[in-house]
Amino acid sequence: MNNDARWVLPRGTTGGGGWEPAVTDTQPGWRHTSLRVAALDGPDVRTVAAGPWEYAVVPLSGAAHVTVETADGSVHEAALAGRPDVFAGPTDIAYAPAGSRVTVRAPSGPARVALTGALVPGGAAGSPGGHGFRHLAAGDVPVERRGAGPASREVRTMGMPGVLDADALVVCEVVTPAGNWSSWPPHKHDEERPGEESALEEIYYFETRSTDPRGLDPVGYQRVYASDPDRPIDVLAEVRTGDVVLVPYGWHGPSVAAPDADLYYLNVMAGPGPERAWLIRDDPAHAWVRDTWPDQPFDQRLPLSAPAHGETR
Numbered sequence: 001m002n003n004d005a006r007w008v009l010p011r012g013t014t015g016g017g018g019w020e021p022a023v024t025d026t027q028p029g030w031r032h033t034s035l036r037v038a039a040l041d042g043p044d045v046r047t048v049a050a051g052p053w054e055y056a057v058v059p060l061s062g063a064a065h066v067t068v069e070t071a072d073g074s075v076h077e078a079a080l081a082g083r084p085d086v087f088a089g090p091t092d093i094a095y096a097p098a099g100s101r102v103t104v105r106a107p108s109g110p111a112r113v114a115l116t117g118a119l120v121p122g123g124a125a126g127s128p129g130g131h132g133f134r135h136l137a138a139g140d141v142p143v144e145r146r147g148a149g150p151a152s153r154e155v156r157t158m159g160m161p162g163v164l165d166a167d168a169l170v171v172c173e174v175v176t177p178a179g180n181w182s183s184w185p186p187h188k189h190d191e192e193r194p195g196e197e198s199a200l201e202e203i204y205y206f207e208t209r210s211t212d213p214r215g216l217d218p219v220g221y222q223r224v225y226a227s228d229p230d231r232p233i234d235v236l237a238e239v240r241t242g243d244v245v246l247v248p249y250g251w252h253g254p255s256v257a258a259p260d261a262d263l264y265y266l267n268v269m270a271g272p273g274p275e276r277a278w279l280i281r282d283d284p285a286h287a288w289v290r291d292t293w294p295d296q297p298f299d300q301r302l303p304l305s306a307p308a309h310g311e312t313r
Helices: 287-295
Strands: 033-040 045-049 053-069 075-083 093-096 101-105 111-119 134-136 143-146 153-159 170-176 190-193 197-199 201-210 220-225 234-239 244-247 251-257 261-270
Touching (some): 053 153, 075 093, 170 251, 201 234, 201 251, 220 244
Antiparallel strands (some): 045 101, 053 101, 093 134, 170 261, 201 261, 220 251
16 A cells, blocks of 8 residues: 555644644645644633634534634634534534634533634735635535546535635535545646646545444545656555545545445645635546546435535536
């Protein structure tokens, strides 16, 4: 198994300050995105001073309360209803612009909360785009059907352009039923080509759920490989709940759900470009597969728990 250890962060190998995992710009070779996950209960509180970073708080399991003090001194509160777990459907989220102070707690029982972030150049004094605090309801999160046949997956686009106003942050969730492939065909976003491709680094945070009644060792797999000989990368990682794979550049995909385990991942993206956009280029060796999807049925196991609206193939 190829495994470039710089970009594969198994559960328990990165963290600090009550966050695990914790991926920030202190990670060698990492600059534009961050991810922190905290397990909270009762008096537990986590606070982050955003500085030039903007954040979206995403409950993974349980409910959370978020307090955001923005750069102008205004204080905003959001009671996030959350969800039982990441496979139970989309969640509501809270957005905090650059220059904020973000505090998260779980007053009503145990919760696991992700704090997703993006660097906003020059944003320490507040959002350059004028974006303010926002609480996005779960019912306002688009749930899309993508792919077909064994490439069928469910995508929750709660932090994508057109859904959430932000300066740089792009966030979504993907659920892939047992035995299916997602992030397929392999694609990249590592060059700025206006109208065609965005330069975005990306974090994949994984969770798995066994479809075996015994619940034995649910796993998935993630592939990342070079799109440019001057930027070599070669990753084939076995992933479980709490593992992280970083994509600094290169083709990435497939994300594979083992035949006995559903696969979830949270994607966090941002980059240095002037436009906040998710524009990708498919690997030419595999792009043809998209043409086969109209002739294949969509996997009827999806969506796993919420009505889908919209379809992007």
